Amino acid sequence: MKPFLRRLRAELFATPADALLSLGLIAVLSLAAFGFLRWAFTQAQWAVIRVNSTLFAVGRYPVEEQWRLWLLLWLLFAATGLSWGVLRSHPRRDRSGALWPRNDRIAAVLLVVLGLWRPWAMGLSLSIQARWWGLVALLLLVRWLAGRFGRRFGPLGLRLVALMWPVLYLVGMVLISGGLGLVAVSPSEWGGLMLTLLASSFAILLCFPIGVLLALGRRSDLPLLRWGSVLYIEFIRGAPLITLLFLGQNILGFLLPGGLAPDRVWRAAWVLTFFAAAYLAEAVRSGLAAVPRGQFEAARSLGLSYPQALGKVVLPQAMRVALPAMVGQFISLLQDTTLLSLIGLMELLGTARTVMANPAFLGKNAEVYLTLAVLFWCCCAALGLGSRALERRLDPHAVPSAT
Amino acid sequence: MSQASSELMIEARAVEKWYPNGFHALRGADLTVRRGEVVVIMGPSGSGKSTFIRTFNALEDFQKGRISVDGIELSNDLRNIDAVRREVGMVFQQFNLFPHLSVLENLTLAPVLVRRRPKAEVEQQALALLERVGIAEQADKFPGQLSGGQQQRVAIARALCMEPRILLFDEPTSALDPEMVREVLEVMQNLADDDITMVVVTHEVKFARHVAHRVVLMADGVVVEEAEPEVFFTNPSHQRTRRFLDQIL
């Protein structure tokens, strides 16, 4: 206890002025916390969230087709467990080969707690609560099985896992939108968290190749490519996203021959993609600038072709440098999806607005907006944490030497 | 020291190069290198010696003159450029190892990608080469974990792994701490003893004296003097060479 007190004193009460400041801050913070807790537990009416949970999750997706989304969720949980387990079953040189390292145990406990408590706290019906328990159980089971037996498949297992995600994405698209024998569900019926995640993941995936090409173009020796890329990047970065979304909704129809213009949701998704590509290009460009010219020359003098030198030597290094900036862009892209509500789409914020337009929930702004804020905060903070973990993992200097 | 054969490996005639900013870097430089020969190029900084050997594997283009390397005429022909780069290995002043790949992967990357050889076979060869340059135990480390001398030896092994017919060295010891210069020069001397054709740009007089078959002095974009080491260092025929030797000796 002694060192703790000493530290407390050094941190908070080093000088009289510090002590005064600390006491003032503590007073203000406790008052605010007390006020908030009293509001949250006595005044706030969280029923608005509970009653509309389906709306917040998937929007107006037809009830009789929602089994498809559940199926997708089962697949996603299984895939997550599988990837997690397979990754752990291939220990790296610098890691202990433990199947359940400490972080994994914490994550598993957290998952169980969230899976048991959240659905109950939301007051979901018992059948839906049971589904969530099942999902968590499936994830952990697959994680355990893959961790135990994943090694038998060798490096092939890792490659299959990497291949599984794009395939799953396409399967998910089919499950959500229909086709291949499933009843089509028009994008105008998509909404809530599903639409937010769909739009942002679509834009993140597609802006990547475009952004890399733009970055290469901007650093090219060929004047036409360079100036073309600069023009595009600076134009997009100079305009507010809302004006570009506005452009997508009102002008795209004029730019394409009649009937070819995509649906409103897809238009917005494409605008997000092309918007994000310009910002991603700048992140990648800073990464490219950090790779010394000698790397390219060394690769070329070893006989590698231009694409090989780029793909095997320059880009991997550039991506590693650009990673934090790129994840930063992805985080702001996720946040930017809220702007879709301004052009009348029903993503999370748009759904919130329709919910609060319902006379039964009038004036429940605080409850709804706080919930959304927490949701977004968790998603963005998780992305940030993941990026930092990946950075450490990719840093070649962090690998402890064998000696 | 073995004798060089009469087969021409590099033949450069009246090479002229202008940089895009108008600087006239090479003003009619000539050089012939025979199979198994070790040629050292010396000269003051800015004399064009680095530029000159970088034209031999088309890292720099040139506007006038002709260069043929191992019988391949170098021009703006992309096919010939690719062919020459496969036959010519290069070792850089700044090592230019790929920091995101392990030492072993640095060696195997090009043979697998370019020569399409089976990975297992290349790895065997790479380990043997690392043994030869004296750092086999570092195969799984990353370049950032090695000393400068070790990195440069890996770079030499990387170039050798492509089984080149000629090795170019662009000031291979200039970026090294003094105590690491020797380990690199020893490796280079061993290569010379194995009859590998080498063109070396360096300031290391000792190496030039004892290993080179011929020493060349470049100044202002032309080859001023070309002679056997003894003659070059003791009795050069040109005033320019004497001045240069006075400065460095």
Add this chain to the structure above:
Amino acid sequence: MAPVPPAEPASASATPPTPPWWRDRRVIPWVVQAVVGLLVLLLIAFLLGNLVRNLTAAGLLLSWRWLQQPAGFDISESVIPFNAQLPYWRALAAGLVNTIRAVLVSLVGATLLGTLVGMASFSHNGLLRRLARVYVEVVRNIPLLLQLVFWYFVVFLTLPNGVAAIQLPGVVLAKSGLYIAGLGEGLRWVGPTLVNGVWQSPLRLSVEFGALLTGLIVYSGAFIAEVVRGGIAAVPKGQWEAASSLGLSWFATLRRIVLPQSLRVIVPGLNTQYISLAKNSSLAVAVGYTDLYSVAETTLNQTGRAVEVILVLLAAYLTLDLLISALMNGLNRLVQIRER
């Protein structure tokens, strides 16, 4: 690939032989550029062709005459005089002035807040330091639009009116607006006063403007705090040690020694943040503040002139960005020169 036959003995004056053009490294770049350029041109021609055809069909071919027609809508708070009889271009101008007003005020506010928070993250006081961190981490991970509607609907629209309004020295916060003390008639200092249940003061801001300012300042403040923190961290530790060994206090060290040196790093970062702020101000439409974008949206709904309205919007925001960039580049030059 067949090896090329050995070259004939090269003569001294020869130039390198010219390969066929499809293998010539001087020609290939131009071919690549020509192909890419042609494709882009074709795409643009295709899109423009469609645009012209579709606009002609809709009877909306590019024309600026509608700018002169009366707008027919009112702007609730406009710095320059405006009413519904005035033409569209006046409405757009009023919107632009409103945008500039919001940007300028929140720019100053966010800079102050960001600098304070950035300084606080180097405080001796552990609580203050962590609080600065928490503020930045909370604000950066929540969408600005969500924050704006939160300030507007949850905070400003739930303010009490009349006597119950929140009264601070010189400022009154009420649902009907924010009343701020200022110079009144005869250059006397006048505070907010309650007249017949309605507050009055020399300076009144609408709650919409208040919510927009608060949202922008709090959001941009967090990003600017990070810029300032990075700038301060870039100053060598020896500077702190040297200053405190001379007996300077923490605050004096920061203000006199460290901050001036960190400006070199901070100013370019601020440029980026200011431009984002200017663009972010377009979210004003979500809290009912009539900025340029909001006027443009209304104009489009009334006239259907999508292309022209978009052109006006893009031109206005690009000009605003360039203006900020130019100012900040000037400032940057000033800071960098003083360094030497």
